[in-house]
Amino acid sequence: MDTYEVRQATDATLGWLARRKVRRAQREGRTGLLAFTRIPAGTRSIRYKRYVLIKEGRRCIFAGQPGIQIPRWVDLPPGGHELTFSVSGGGDISFTRHYTLNAGDILIAGCHTTYSIKLFDENRRPNYWYIGILH
Secondary structure, X not given: OOOEEEEEOOHHHOOHHHHHHHHHHHHHOOOEXXXXXXXXXXXXOHHHOOEEEEXXXXXXXXXXXOOOOOOEEEEOOOXXXXXXXXXXXXXXXXXXXXXXXOOXXXXXXXXXXXXXXXXXXXXXXXXXXXXXXEO
16 A cells, blocks of 8 residues: 655755756746656566656646656646645555645645555555645
8 A cells, every 4th residue: 555745845855957947937936836756667567667646636737757757847827726646556645735826936846756576565665745835
C-alpha cells in the first residue's frame, strides 16, 4: 500500500533549475505553479514505473515520469484552486488540497517517489510531497 507525506517546500528541496525558474517568475511577477519530480527509474518492467500527476478538476496540469525530469511552470490565475496530487504505478495514492493564490504567488509542488523491488512491499517508504506558496 502506498502512503504519502507532505513536507514544506524549501530552497534545499528544489534543484538548481527549479530555483532558476522560481527567480525568473518572481522577477516577471507571474502567478502559477512550479512542479517537479524525483522519480527513481528502477529496472523493473515498464508497467511498474511511477507516474506523478497534478490535476485541477479534470484537467491534468502536470505529469511526471521516470527519465528526464525537468521542472515545469504552469500559469494559474489568482484565486482558489483545488488540486489533486497523485502517484500511480505499483500502488496508487492521491489527495486533494485547496490553495488560494494572490497575484504574484508561486505554488511549489514537488514529489519524490519511492521505488521498491517488491511490487507489493509492505515496508515501502512514503512518497514525499514538497508543497509551499512563495509570496
